[in-house]
Amino acid sequence: MIAVTAAVLISGLTSPAFAQRSTQDQDGVRVTEAQSRTSRNRERQPRNQPKPPSAEEIQAGAQAVLTATNTDCQITEATLRGQSAAKESLYEVSCASGPGYLLLTSTPPQATDCMVLASSAEQARARDPNADVGSQCTLPANDNAMAVFTAYAKEAGVACTVDQGRIVGAKSGGAVVYEIGCAGVDGAQINKAGAGWEVVDCLELASAGSTCRFTTPQEQAATVKAMLAGSDAASCDVTQVRYMGKNANGAFYEAACNGADGLIARVNTENAVQQVYPCATASQIGGGCKLTTTPPAATPNS
Structure with a gap:
C-alpha cells in the first residue's frame, strides 16, 4: 500500500465582499476601502507564485511513472492528488482497460493497482473499523472492479457468466491472484503468468483443502x-x-x-x-469412490 498523505497543492481563495465606503489616503486621494485593501493584499502576496500544473503536465507526469514502472495503462483520465512530505507527487489515473492506479514519484517510482488498494483496505477495516488505510483511488472510472474481473476471466479462458470476484492475495513472485465467481457453475482462481494466465478450478482447489468463497x-x-x-x-x-x-x-x-x-x-x-x-x-482408480458407499465384494462360499 502506498503510504502517502495526499496534501492539497492548490487551495482556492475567496475574497470577502467589501463595503464600498470611501476613505482618503495620505496624499489626499480619495479611494474606496475595497481598493485600498486590495492594494495591501497585492503587496503581501509573493510575486512569483507558481502556476498550478496544466492537464497536459499532469498527464505527462503520470505517464512518466507508468513508463518507469513498466505499467500497461492507456490513460483516459489523470489527476494530481497531492504530495508527500518529501515532495513526491501522487497521481491517480484511470485506464482504457483494466484497473486504474495510484502513482508516486518516489525513488524508485511506484504504481499501485486501485483494486489491490481497495482489497487491502477492506481487509484492514475488517480487522479494525478505524484502521488508517492510506490513500485510495477516488476517480469514478476506477470503481470498475466487476468489469475488470469479467475481462480477466475472459482473457484466462474461464467460460462463464461472472457474477462475483475478489483479490485472494499474491503469489511469491508478486502475481495477483483473483477468485472468479460464476453464475450456476464452478468458479476458479486465476493469475497472470508471463504472457498468459494460470487457472485453477475451485473443484481442484477443494481437493487441496482450499475454499472458494463464491462457489457452492x-x-x-x-x-x-x-x-x-x-x-x-x-x-x-x-x-x-x-x-x-x-x-x-x-x-x-x-x-x-x-x-x-x-x-x-x-x-x-x-x-x-x-x-x-x-x-x-473403481477401487483401483485413485483409491476408489469416497462419496458413494459400495458393498464389500462378495466372497465365495466355503
Missing part, C-alpha cells in the same frame, strides 16, 4: 453434470462431486448419483468424458 457445492455438481452429458453416465442425477487428480490420461472426478450407483469419470483437457468407472468396480 450445487454449482460444482452442475458443472460435473454438464460434463457427463452425452456420456454413458448422462443419466446420473449428480448430488456431490469431488476432483480426484489427473495424470497423463486426463483428470478424474467422482460423482454421487441420486438413487443410483456413483461413478468416476475421466475427462480430457476439453472436459469431454473419455471413460466412466462405476464405483462398484
